[in-house]
Amino acid sequence: xxxxxxxxxxxxSPRRRELLERIGIRFTVVPSHVPEEELTGESPxxxxxxxxxxxxxxxASRRDVAGRWFIGSDTIVLRDDTILGKPANVEEAAAMLHxxxxxxxxxxxxxxxxxxxxxxxxxxxxxxxxxxxxxTAMEIAGYIATGEPMDKAGAYAIxxxxxxxxLGIEGSYTNVVGMPLCEVVxxxxxxGAVSLFENPV
Amino acid sequence: xxxxxxxxxxxxSPRRRELLERIGIRFTVVPSHVPEEELTGESPxxxxxxxxxxxxxxxASRRDVAGRWFIGSDTIVLRDDTILGKPANVEEAAAMLHxxxxxxxxxxxxxxxxxxxxxxxxxxxxxxxxxxxxxTAMEIAGYIATGEPMDKAGAYAIxxxxxxxxLGIEGSYTNVVGMPLCEVVxxxxxxGAVSLFENPV
Numbered sequence: 001x002x003x004x005x006x007x008x009x010x011x012x013s014p015r016r017r018e019l020l021e022r023i024g025i026r027f028t029v030v031p032s033h034v035p036e037e038e039l040t041g042e043s044p045x046x047x048x049x050x051x052x053x054x055x056x057x058x059x060a061s062r063r064d065v066a067g068r069w070f071i072g073s074d075t076i077v078l079r080d081d082t083i084l085g086k087p088a089n090v091e092e093a094a095a096m097l098h099x100x101x102x103x104x105x106x107x108x109x110x111x112x113x114x115x116x117x118x119x120x121x122x123x124x125x126x127x128x129x130x131x132x133x134x135x136t137a138m139e140i141a142g143y144i145a146t147g148e149p150m151d152k153a154g155a156y157a158i159x160x161x162x163x164x165x166x167l168g169i170e171g172s173y174t175n176v177v178g179m180p181l182c183e184v185v186x187x188x189x190x191x192g193a194v195s196l197f198e199n200p201v
Numbered sequence: 202x203x204x205x206x207x208x209x210x211x212x213x214s215p216r217r218r219e220l221l222e223r224i225g226i227r228f229t230v231v232p233s234h235v236p237e238e239e240l241t242g243e244s245p246x247x248x249x250x251x252x253x254x255x256x257x258x259x260x261a262s263r264r265d266v267a268g269r270w271f272i273g274s275d276t277i278v279l280r281d282d283t284i285l286g287k288p289a290n291v292e293e294a295a296a297m298l299h300x301x302x303x304x305x306x307x308x309x310x311x312x313x314x315x316x317x318x319x320x321x322x323x324x325x326x327x328x329x330x331x332x333x334x335x336x337t338a339m340e341i342a343g344y345i346a347t348g349e350p351m352d353k354a355g356a357y358a359i360x361x362x363x364x365x366x367x368l369g370i371e372g373s374y375t376n377v378v379g380m381p382l383c384e385v386v387x388x389x390x391x392x393g394a395v396s397l398f399e400n401p402v
Contacts, residue, residue, distance in 0.1 A: 128369075163382060197344065
């Protein structure tokens, strides 16, 4: 469904890969080596934008990586003004889920697309509100026992078993999965990287 | 993750089946034979509730079907006050998608759970707002060419390729997929049919 392009996804996330694959975009995956640390004084929006740009540019800077357009992305969960990253252990996952129970939080995903040929980088950040039902101790323990929360920002996956907790969202769904798909596709189209459904399937 | 129960999903929808399976609920599938026609004077809410109840009760009434709890569900797309069902052909699918382009619509899913032992039936209807991006003629034609729209209410599937159109939603995501999962699970729990994560995985 796309031109025979040279798109590189600078992310190891299977969720982001699945989103792009699902709508027929062809790309290669080259995970970045950018550390996901917070800088002092950085807002959550600045944080995800910086990491998204750094990921795209870091992979684009490698001489041994072929491609023209490089996609970087970063997702965090925000409880009030606190960034919840990936839990370090089971106790931290339980504390995160407990703190999200019965209330609303935000998911922020940043993304950046770098065009190696023109040097242009376009980026944006999208915010989605997510509302959880009240979780019982059994549900939190049972969900953690599935193993799913351990490598996910905020200790849950909306596209996985974690869906049982999500009463509703407000905004982009794919943004909660890991990348705001409509917005990313619009930027890829603007940069000439894809044209959805141009080549009939 | 559930008690060894006798839950019957009275629906042929692979989307509903996948949602229940994903969170570890065990059940059998017995599609109902209820025709999905509109009755004069019926509101959209009444329509999905009636069909949900009819589906659950029709399957529960069959003597050759084992089970205690019967789940029926029905999903429609509402453009203003017009119900969009499954498109009859490619032209109707194109007209539906064109009419949903660049604007907001609602998805209504009803569900009913009938307890054969007590005779009790609990039901509810959940509404989710969905906002589409502006679609080009190429996108509409290309999406229809994938075949995905033809058996879907409103001619799209949010959990499929159709995700490329969805800018955002407001409310339950699973409701747009085909069944409001949190609400269905809450009713199943109230009726004693399941207890999520009770048996560790």
